[in-house]
Amino acid sequence: MLSTLLQLASLAALAHGHGYISSPPMRMPGNATTSACGKSVVADIVKDKTSHVEGLPELAAKDAGYHASQCNLWLCRGVQFADNAANVQAYAPGQVVNVKIALTIPHVGSANVSVVDTKTNAIVGQPLLSWPSGYADEKQFYGQTLPANQTDFNVTIPTTLDGKCATAGECVIQWWWYGTGARQTYESCIDFTVAKV
Structure with a gap:
């Protein structure tokens, strides 16, 4: 009985977490x-860095402080650049960047890491990395065999940006993951600039 209660308690502790970028620094909310x-929305993200996007619109709709024209919950979960100007990473075209993901509760699905234009919320070029299926398969996770390249991997900054992403806030590197069974989307963003060549 006691062991069952302890197992339930440990599962409840995990229920608030799924996944997020742990390195480089991801966007986090503040006053903006x-x-x-x-x-x-801010309270939910601060309480749980891994909150899924689908849960946020309902919270936002009930809040008098929500402004749909300013808060795109489907871009970095609505977290604003102004709160993260001190965390902008400066990269060079062709630079290899290591990304680490804290993956606490798996939901098998698809994922990608992409450069995203923050004005259009569109991927610039092709994804830097892509897992079309089998990402974060809970069967592998609980067997302790989740592939390391799903949580610790390198991306290469494109050499084809042609001046795009030279201004802070113009682009983000976004880790995006959709758990098909859970029907939940998780995303984290890294603010960065790329020096013009």
Whole structure:
């Protein structure tokens, strides 16, 4: 009985987490995000860095501080660049960047890492990395055989950006993951610039 209660307690502790970028620094909310998205969205993200996107619109709709024209919950979960200007990473075209993911609860699905234009929320070029299926397969995770390249991998900054992403806030590197069984989307963003060549 006691062991069953302990197992349930450990599962409950994990229920708040799924996955997020742990390195380089990901966007986190502050005053600008509160002004755009409301206190409820910010409180949820601060409480749980891995909160899935599908849970946020309902919170936002109930909050008088939510401004749909300023808060795109499907881009970095609405977290604003203004709160993260101190964490902008400076990269060079062709530079290899190591990315680490804290993956706490797996949901098998697809994932990618891409450069995203923050004005259009569109991928620039092709994804830097892509897992069309089999990403974060819980069967592998609980057997302790989740592939290391799903949580610790390198991406190469494109050499074809032609001046795009030279201004801070113009682009992000976004880790995006959709768990098909859970029907939940997780995303984290890294603010960066690329020096013009």
